[in-house]
Amino acid sequence: MSTTPAVIADLPLFPLHTVLFPGGLLPLKIFEARYLDMASECLREKTPFGVCLLKSGGEVARPDEPSVPEAIGCLAEIGQCDVESFGMLLIRARGTRRFRLLSHRAQPDGLLVGMAEPIGDDIPLEGTVHVERFGACAEVLERIIATIRERDPDSLPFAEPFRLDDPSWVSNRLSEVLPIALRARQKLMELQDAGARIDVVHHYMQQHQLL
Numbered sequence: 001m002s003t004t005p006a007v008i009a010d011l012p013l014f015p016l017h018t019v020l021f022p023g024g025l026l027p028l029k030i031f032e033a034r035y036l037d038m039a040s041e042c043l044r045e046k047t048p049f050g051v052c053l054l055k056s057g058g059e060v061a062r063p064d065e066p067s068v069p070e071a072i073g074c075l076a077e078i079g080q081c082d083v084e085s086f087g088m089l090l091i092r093a094r095g096t097r098r099f100r101l102l103s104h105r106a107q108p109d110g111l112l113v114g115m116a117e118p119i120g121d122d123i124p125l126e127g128t129v130h131v132e133r134f135g136a137c138a139e140v141l142e143r144i145i146a147t148i149r150e151r152d153p154d155s156l157p158f159a160e161p162f163r164l165d166d167p168s169w170v171s172n173r174l175s176e177v178l179p180i181a182l183r184a185r186q187k188l189m190e191l192q193d194a195g196a197r198i199d200v201v202h203h204y205m206q207q208h209q210l211l
């Protein structure tokens with residue numbers, strides 16, 4: 001039985017120029033006071049924060065240019081935390097599940113908080129064509145992992161265990177590492193059908209002769 005509430009109230013939001021997928025790794029260097037406070041509270045309370053692609057505005061919000069997040073983001077849980085220097089926090093967070101923002105507001109310190117509705121898991125893979133394309137995608141991802149491990153094992157952008165038999169995991173990881181435009185990557189993350197995401201990354205790799 002899931003412990004995720006139907007609606008998450010006052011979810012702290014971290015709008016970034018990046019797209020976090022479920023199962024994805026997110027290294028962050030935090031130095032702004034509001035995000036240092038946010039990370040401390042998340043660690044203390046063992047609660048997630050929400051990562052959203054910036055729709056407009058900057059990562060460092062200004063009164064004349066508010067940060068506007070995309071409506072669909074991904075919950076992130078902090079796994080590792082180190083203090084690099086005074087006032088600087090290095091964290092490694094991991095994406096857990098997607099959410100839809102129902103509303104959001106800025107606190108007096110500038111931190112965005114939202115009312116969020118968790119989104120369910122992907123629709124499972126169905127159909128022979130999808131299964132064949134998934135197999136081809138999994139092979140490409142396996143080669144990518146082997147290449148990175150050989151070159152620099154410490155720079156692997158994926159968290160173990162590697163779930164190469166899971167269409168959602170494979171399509172999410174390929175969506176992260178392929179040189180896809182941010183807006184297109186956001187659309188891939190929003191898809192709730194594993195087969196549809198497999199189709200898109202498979203087509204992209206065919207076009208770019210990666211298969």
